[in-house]
Amino acid sequence: MPSESELEALRKEVKDITNEIIRLIAHRLSLTKKINEIKFSLGLPTIDYKVERDLRKSVINTCKKYDVDEQFGLRILNLLIEEAVRAHKSTISKKAIGVIDMFVLAKRMEEDGKKVIHLEVGEPDFGPPYKVKRATYDAISKNHTHYTEPSGILSLRESIANYLNKRYGIDLSSEQVAVTSGGRFSIYASILSTLSQGGEAIVIQPAWPAYVDCIEMIGGRTINIKTDLEEGWRPDIELISNLINDSTKLIVINYPNNPTGKVLEKRDIKALVDLAIDRNITILSDEVYSDYSFKPFNSILEFHECKSICVSSFSKSYGMTGFRIGYAISDVETIRKVSKIQALVSTSVPEFIQYAAIEALKCKKDVKRYANLIKKRISLVCKELENMGLSYYMPDGAFYVFPQISKNKSFDAEKFALDLLKDKNVCVTPGTIFGDYPNFIRISACQAEDLLLEGLKRMGEMLR
Ligand code: PLP
Numbered sequence: 001m002p003s004e005s006e007l008e009a010l011r012k013e014v015k016d017i018t019n020e021i022i023r024l025i026a027h028r029l030s031l032t033k034k035i036n037e038i039k040f041s042l043g044l045p046t047i048d049y050k051v052e053r054d055l056r057k058s059v060i061n062t063c064k065k066y067d068v069d070e071q072f073g074l075r076i077l078n079l080l081i082e083e084a085v086r087a088h089k090s091t092i093s094k095k096a097i098g099v100i101d102m103f104v105l106a107k108r109m110e111e112d113g114k115k116v117i118h119l120e121v122g123e124p125d126f127g128p129p130y131k132v133k134r135a136t137y138d139a140i141s142k143n144h145t146h147y148t149e150p151s152g153i154l155s156l157r158e159s160i161a162n163y164l165n166k167r168y169g170i171d172l173s174s175e176q177v178a179v180t181s182g183g184r185f186s187i188y189a190s191i192l193s194t195l196s197q198g199g200e201a202i203v204i205q206p207a208w209p210a211y212v213d214c215i216e217m218i219g220g221r222t223i224n225i226k227t228d229l230e231e232g233w234r235p236d237i238e239l240i241s242n243l244i245n246d247s248t249k250l251i252v253i254n255y256p257n258n259p260t261g262k263v264l265e266k267r268d269i270k271a272l273v274d275l276a277i278d279r280n281i282t283i284l285s286d287e288v289y290s291d292y293s294f295k296p297f298n299s300i301l302e303f304h305e306c307k308s309i310c311v312s313s314f315s316k317s318y319g320m321t322g323f324r325i326g327y328a329i330s331d332v333e334t335i336r337k338v339s340k341i342q343a344l345v346s347t348s349v350p351e352f353i354q355y356a357a358i359e360a361l362k363c364k365k366d367v368k369r370y371a372n373l374i375k376k377r378i379s380l381v382c383k384e385l386e387n388m389g390l391s392y393y394m395p396d397g398a399f400y401v402f403p404q405i406s407k408n409k410s411f412d413a414e415k416f417a418l419d420l421l422k423d424k425n426v427c428v429t430p431g432t433i434f435g436d437y438p439n440f441i442r443i444s445a446c447q448a449e450d451l452l453l454e455g456l457k458r459m460g461e462m463l464r
Pocket of ligand 1: 122181182183184185208254258286288312313314315316321325326
């Protein structure tokens with residue numbers, strides 16, 4: 001018969017072990033700190049995926065030996081690695097400037113009476129089509145001013161499904177659609193639905209920073225796949241394959257890409273899809289710029305055999321950024337999870353905004369007109385960059401050009417962007433926001449041609 005004193009003794013042992021684990025974690029952190037200092041002084045990268053892979057193997061073996069669930073062991077390992085990387089980053093690097101920081105700095109200058117040229121924001125200077133504005137007023141006057149079901153009103157979900165079925169020759173049902181507060185919320189909810197603490201997600205860089213921020217916020221681990229201008233920003237599929245392990249749950253892709261403007265070739269998407277199927281991984285495809293593709297675009301939705309979440313938005317296609325409406329498409333179960341998160345956080349997208357979105361889906365001509373306008377502006381930006389002798393990838397889509405501002409990798413794009421803002425009143429986004437790209441900047445082609453030309457002229461003066 002077990003006794004109270006036996007229970008007490010066991011509790012004490014558990015407590016001691018827990019404290020011992022914390023002591024060991026502190027010791028581990030002090031060792032990784034030393035390792036990182038040595039790596040830093042030798043100019044080696046902080047993260048070494050090969051070393052991580054060996055560590056992972058040894059953890060799996062230890063888990064087997066002591067009959068501990070492998071997934072649990074790997075989750076703990078990822079948390080330890082994340083903590084070591086985070087501690088290192090906070091000691092060696094200044095806090096990177098974020099896209100919002102640049103915008104806020106520019107806004108402050110404007111409050112002081114300066115006129116700033118905004119080449120940083122990914123928001124087109126055109127608003128929604130007239131018919132969308134009209135539909136918004138009409139919906140409000142008809143009292144469509146209520147909460148709706150979290151996944152969105154049925155008529156909008158049906159309209160989205162029909163629109164995509166026609167566009168890509170597929171067969172979605174309204175149950176596979178969740179209407180969310182912007183594409184951004186779909187991305188957050190999708191990551192939250194598929195990744196748990198310590199789980200891994202592959203992100204192809206340069207990348208819109210929200211993916212990494214969302215992954216880190218939920219305690220996941222990002223595996224960054226760097227791509228290069230010299231390779232036309234094409235990801236190395238073999239490298240991705242080598243980095244996948246049992247903890248990898250998600251591959252995030254974004255084409256047309258922010259910031260490079262790349263659209264991935266169909267064969268490369270197919271290779272990623274095959275990999276995802278083979279290793280049982282979900283592809284999260286952010287397609288918010290799909291209407292701004294200047295060459296044939298293949299949606300992840302065309303590859304039914306693969307488990308995927310496709311995210312899109314009304315923000316960019318219809319100039320509806322401030323309406324805050326986007327959507328996620330996936331299997332019914334995943335969509336239920338996404339809708340549940342939406343219900344928890346914001347109940348639903350406002351009802352009248354959803355009616356405006358139904359109207360937007362009919363505005364095909366406006367979408368074409370917007371895409372042509374952005375394409376023309378991008379060509380103009382590229383011509384100017386050409387005149388400055390800068391290297392860049394000619395965008396296949398999206399709103400941006402991502403030029404290499406210096407061949408020197410130790411160039412400080414953040415300082416360049418800050419100086420350009422301070423001295424020339426021109427705001428651009430430093431490449432560091434999108435990954436390890438200190439010698440790149442992103443120029444957004446969302447402004448009128450005269451502003452683009454003037455902004456680029458001033459940038460050219462800075463570079464001389
Ligand atoms: N995905 C990418 C790549 C973006 O650049 C943006 C916005 O800039 C979004 C998603 C989010 O768009 P929204 O939340 O306005 O739909």
